[in-house]
Amino acid sequence: MEEVIAKSVRTLYIITYSILLVMGGIFIAAGAFFTFFDEEIIIVYGWIAIVLGIIIILGSIGYLIYFIRMPKDAIKLKDGKLYFRNGVVCTPTELTDFKSKTMGLDGSLFGFGKIIFFVNGKEYKLRFVDKADAAVKRLFMLKAECSVKEHIAKEQEANKNLQEENNG
Numbered sequence: 619m620e621e622v623i624a625k626s627v628r629t630l631y632i633i634t635y636s637i638l639l640v641m642g643g644i645f646i647a648a649g650a651f652f653t654f655f656d657e658e659i660i661i662v663y664g665w666i667a668i669v670l671g672i673i674i675i676l677g678s679i680g681y682l683i684y685f686i687r688m689p690k691d692a693i694k695l696k697d698g699k700l701y702f703r704n705g706v707v708c709t710p711t712e713l714t715d716f717k718s719k720t721m722g723l724d725g726s727l728f729g730f731g732k733i734i735f736f737v738n739g740k741e742y743k744l745r746f747v748d749k750a751d752a753a754v755k756r757l758f759m760l761k762a763e764c765s766v767k768e769h770i771a772k773e774q775e776a777n778k779n780l781q782e783e784n785n786g
Contacts, residue, residue, distance in 0.1 A: 623693035623760075624753035626703060627730040627746045631685045639678040645671030685746075692733075692747045695760065703744060708737045710760040711768060718750035725750075 645667045652664030694701045701707055716735035725731045731750035734743050735757070747753060 621695040622691050623695055623700070623756050624733070624750065625748045626688050626690055626692045627728070627748045628685050628688055628690065630728060631746070632682065635678045635681045635685065638674055639682070642671045642674030642678060645674060688746070692744055693753060702742065704742060706737060706742055710757070710764040712737050713757060713761055714739060716754055716757050718754045721745065
């Protein structure tokens with residue numbers, strides 16, 4: 619059984635960088651228009667607009683590729699193991715500490731943030747996680763559930779060994 623603990627925030631940024639891509643094109647078009655004037659200062663402004671447009675387009679393309687390739691699920695629980703978007707795989711009991719932080723104004727407005735977690739003492743970060751606070755609460759509950767299950771399994775094993783010693 620597979621449970622999605624947290625999802626990635628992608629759509630907001632895909633839309634934002636698509637708009638920036640269009641704005642970069644507008645800067646280039648406006649700059650090209652201004653280069654046809656006779657006054658040198660307007661031509662300089664035109665070239666500045668073209669350079670800014672190219673920078674905006676290149677940055678937007680880079681971020682669009684990043685967000686389009688980002689997996690939809692930030693954290694999944696499958697077969698008793700946690701699978702994190704950044705490639706970390708562990709059981710819930712291997713998590714030693716975890717916390718969430720909102721990511722600036724966007725995170726405060728739209729409810730996403732980053733999760734900082736430790737697996738066997740090593741720190742990892744997941745950025746752009748939707749409802750990061752709820753995900754951390756669910757991770758805390760999963761860790762508690764798994765700890766209780768492991769404790770019960772150890773007690774049952776100890777009782778079974780004790781019964782075998784008494785019978786044998």
